[in-house]
Amino acid sequence: MITFKEGNLRIPKWNRRVFVVAGGTTAYRKYFPEYKLEELVMIAFKNMLEDNDLKMDPLEVKGLINYAAYGEFADHFQDQLLCQAKVHDYLGLDPLYNMGIKTGGATGGSTILQAAMAVASGYANVALAAGWERMDEVDTRTGNFYISTAACKDFETRLGRVYSSYYAPMANRFAWAFKVSETTRAKIAVKNHLYACSSPYAQQPGKYTVEDVLNSPISAYPLRFLECCAMSVGAAAALVCDEETAYKLTDHPCELFICGGTHTLRVADRRPMEIPLLPHETPEMYKDLSEKQSRYPGFESFLACRFAAWLAYRMAGIQNPLEDLDLVELHDAFTISDLQTYGDIGLRPYGQEQDYIESGDAYYGGKCPSNLSGGLIGTMHAVGATGVFQAVECLWQLQQKYDKFHGDPKIWKKWGKKKPKDWQSLQIPETGKQALWVSHAGVGSHVTVGILRKSS
Amino acid sequence: MVQTKFIGQVTKVRQSEPATVIEWPRSITHIHTYGMLSPFFQGLKEGKLRATFCPNKNCPENGLWIPPRAHCPDCHTEMKWKTLRNPVIGTIHTFTQVVYAGIGIELSTPYWQIDVEIPGLATIPKSYLLYGDPHIGMKVKAEFRTKNPTNTVLDYYWVPYEK
Secondary structure, X not given: OOXXXXXXXXXXXXXXXXXXXXXXXXXXXXXXXXXXXXXXHHHHHHHHHHOOOOOOOHHHHHOOOOEEEEEEOOHHHHOOOOHHHHHHHHOOOOOOOEEEEOEOEOHHHHHHHHHHHHHHHOOOOEEEEEEEEEOOOOOHHHHHHHHHOOOOOOOOHHHOOOOHHHHHHHHHHHHHHXXXXXXXXXXXHHHHHHHHOOOOOOOOOOOOOHHHHHHOOEEEOOEEHHHEOOOOEEEEEEEEEEHHHHHHHOOOOEEEEEEEEEOOOOHHHOOOOOOOOOOOOOHHHHOOOHHHOOOOOOXXXXXXXXXXXXXXXXXXXXXXXXXXXXXXXXXXXXXHHHHHHHHHOOOOOOOOOHHHHHOOOOOOOOOOOEOOOOHHHHHOOOHHHHHHHHHXXXXXXXXXXXXXXXXXXXXXXXXXXXXXOOOOXXXXXXXXXXXXXXEEOOOOOEEEEEEEEEOO | OOOOOOOOOOOOXXXXXXXXXXXXXXXXXXXXXXXXXXXXXXXXXXXXXXXXEOOOOOOOOOOEEOOOOOEOOOOOOEOEEEEOOOOOEEEEEEEEEEOOOOOOOOOOOOEEEEEEEOOOEOOOOEEEEOOOOOOOOOEEEEEEXXXXXXXXXXXXXXXXXXX
């Protein structure tokens, strides 16, 4: 049983306000031989400096940076230790200090958190947060094995050697406990593949039906291939700064709040505990959860995500996520992880997660749309870049720049694609003020919940 | 004068356009210790399922641990070992059929990976079902690969249990 003492539950507080002003990205592909890794990061870095309508010359903006946080999931994939030193030098940022961040699938979120802590503490006025992954140096099955070493090597890796096999048992238990149809999971895959069709950066766009998803090959039952993200190559970058610099650079900065939580690497070791309640929740909401034979957090939910949201909502003053948030970008590495997260961040109470999809709230035009970027299933999961990319998508949405960065035919052409004739804008309304993204590792070993708030 | 020679293997070029891509094969052996958990893996070879427990009577956690831990995460006391009495009967908490597996998989696919509730345990360890079709709530019995052990966690598995 996990119990807390007072200090454990202190709500993080920046020493000064932190903002994100600009973002950049590459396209994402399963195989990307055209560019070396540091070249991809340079492309994302230049995209961030040059294309975000900043009020200073790009090299002058670069001249404000005095710290960099770099996210990379696995040295296995890059086959290069200290990759951040190569990248940092390639970006022309020596001898400024940089730190490499590694928290599995949450690496991107942790990288933004690290940059924010540098700014909030006063170490930096302007910090670069960049992330990358190159997963095409090995074949897919070797890549699957590499990723499965992010399960416990003594007690889990040999039992699967593919990460879907660690999520699939959660999917079966979740469906059994909360009576969820496979169709709900399939709808998530349909939605995110479809939204990826509007993104020039997307790796797996597609107009699929629920039947297409359910008829696609099984990876680990019940998860089908169309419900899973893919090996991915690419890079993303975000510029994090203090308030004074933020307004020097743009009239449209977004204030940043971000917190993290962790939980055991092995699902086996999740001992029961009381549910940490979000601001809009009451104990009565969960009195019948044990009747459904669900032991919290069990195999049905992610304590690390709930704890990160528990902190971040209090840090940012979020009272009710469904009412207060205008967009979420969630970590849909698998459809089931997306579904589970709806409860963790309080879009629905635990046990009623499926209603977020079935009600239409999760769709473009819905109450709080989810993964308009195409998410991990549709667009990318170049792991170290993912949490940074999600933040950048949230930033561009709040700055009303979705069309600028997704609808320009030149961007499609730059990445060897042609803008579809039926391209659809997924820009959220100008009234949208707050967006949230979840960066998630392992089977919930590390999770960050970040919130961007449009400046008033 | 001694001249340095190239003694490696000539690198194969996989493709030349749009960029030069080479292959770099290698074979690696890791030397891995089971440390203080060695009795667990030794026990499997002897047909015994061993768990650890915290001997501190003031510790809030009095359940058994599989996977075992050498130290209690709650009070940091060094754990003690307990051998579960055979037959060890468990209940399937959840399961999956692994159809597509990563490189090096040591079990023939497809196979059933199961998570098993064992009486007295604080944890729900992952393992595999040797045969049969699992469902949540199904009773299963632990068996051991005492002949030709793999010296890994694969040395115990479960079979359907019917009284």
